[in-house]
Amino acid sequence: MKNAVIVEGINCFNIKQILESGQIFRFQKINDTTYIIVAKDEIIKVGHQPNSTSILICNSRIGDLEQIWKPYFDLETNYMEITDILSNKDEHMQKAVEFGRGIRILRQxxxxxxxxxxxxxxxxxxxxxxxxxxxxxxxGEKLENVDSEIEYYSFPTAxxxxxxxxxxxxxxxxxxxxPYIIDACKKVVEGEINLNEIFTMKTSIARNILMKIxxxxxKIADCVLLFAYGKMEVFxxxxxxxxxxxxxxxxxxxQKLQDIQQFAKDYYGELAGYAQQYLFYYARENELFKK
DNA sequence: AGCCAGGTCCTCC
DNA sequence: GGAGGACCTGGC
Incomplete structure (x- = not known):
């Protein structure tokens, strides 16, 4: 039933950078090259050496690589192109991209x-x-776990x-x-907000709908749009x-929030979401411009 | 002890 | 429509 797969030929992938760039909360570090991730009601162990182009995914179901993990880790996106375009913007972006070259935006x-x-x-x-x-x-409900003594649970539905x-x-x-969580539950269960429909909505409409909660x-609406819905133009x-x-x-x-949003839209365009991740990781890890 | 942390709401102007 | 304070909680 469960198996280990190796994905090969992947560049711009660094598991530490992916998990520690602030987009995901349910993971655990085993050591520098091994992490456990709980996602899609599965518990997987990911092994990856920095600079290696192969990724080891343990405990996934056979067939889940194509169906689940390639989209989840955004492996079908050409990050060479994205990092290239952003690096050419200016020297700051070049540094930020270089620092977090292995970041990928997860589809959660x-x-x-x-x-x-x-x-x-x-x-x-x-x-x-x-x-x-x-x-x-x-x-949540206890998840089946093949090789760890630690117990993990599913994320409860609305x-x-x-x-x-x-x-x-x-x-x-x-x-x-x-009360905020309760309001989100209400709006989703009662059908006032249909989270599936947001996938196909225009970003600005989707944003307003999420903000009804x-x-x-x-900020929170944009995080959801970026990390779950793959709306890459948000910042x-x-x-x-x-x-x-x-x-x-x-x-x-x-600057006012509006001005920063406008700047990101004009300067990064469709790649604003990626730019945000590189900048966030770069600034936070190095404590740049800390108060 | 008091301040702060990946924001947002509420009130008041 | 924008500024300023309040907010659970635990760690430093």
């Missing part, structure tokens, strides 16, 4: 991304991970989560975000991105 589950990024607001990464783990442990009273949700330490503003603008854009392109002068 919309519902999980929505709730995860609602939790992310005004929160720290370790705490975000804890909240999500608490929620999956408490309300239908499952909506049954949970607020107090119980707060036991997962989500704090003031609990309480606790979902422009999620958090404090790090704001500071790095101001620092690199505006001589440190403070």
């Amino acid at each position: 589950d919309p519902w999980e991304m929505l709730i995860s990024f609602i939790i992310s607001q005004n929160n720290s990464i370790p705490q975000i991970k804890n909240c999500i783990e608490n929620i999956t442990k408490k309300f 239908e499952e989560l909506i049954k949970i009273p607020e107090e119980e949700l707060r036991e997962c330490k989500v704090g003031f975000r609990a 309480k606790g979902v503003g422009p 999620p603008t958090d404090v790090w991105i704001k500071r790095v854009i101001e620092g690199l392109y505006f001589e440190g002068r403070e």
Whole structure:
């Protein structure tokens, strides 16, 4: 049933950079070249040496490589071309791309991304991970696990989560975000928002729909659009991105969110989402323009 | 002890 | 329509 596959001939792939560029919360580091990822109700182990063009994926079902993992890891996209175009923009982008050359934008589950990024607001990464783990442990279903003693759980669906009273949700330490999660559950279960339809929607329309959920503003909507729906032209603008854009392109002068969005649209165009990932990873890892 | 963290809401002007 | 404060929680 379960198997290990090796994918070969992949460049611009670095598992550490992919997982630590802030787009995913459910993973665990085993060592520098091995990580466990929980996604698509599967627990896979990924082995990858920096600079190697082959990737080892353990414990996936036979046939899942084509169906699930190639799209998930965005392996069909030509990152040579993307990194090339962005590197040629200016010397800052060249540095940022060089630093995170192995980043790929994962195609994750919309519902999980929505709730995860609602939790992310005004929160720290370790705490975000804890909240999500608490929620999956408490309300998800135990996943079949072939070679690890650690237990992992599925991410509960909207239908499952909506049954949970607020107090119980707060036991997962989500704090003031609990009502936001509940509102997302309501809108999805009652059909006011159809997460599947967003795949085929124009980005600006999709963004407005996501923002109807309480606790979902422009930043969270853009994260969901980028990390789940593959809308590559969005430019999620958090404090790090704001500071790095101001620092690199505006001589440190403070810019309004609107101005940064406009700059990204004009300057990066269709590649804004990729640019955002390289810049975020570059700025955060090196603590550039930190307050 | 007090401040801060991958934002957003609410109130008031 | 924009500025300014409040917000759960745990780590430093």
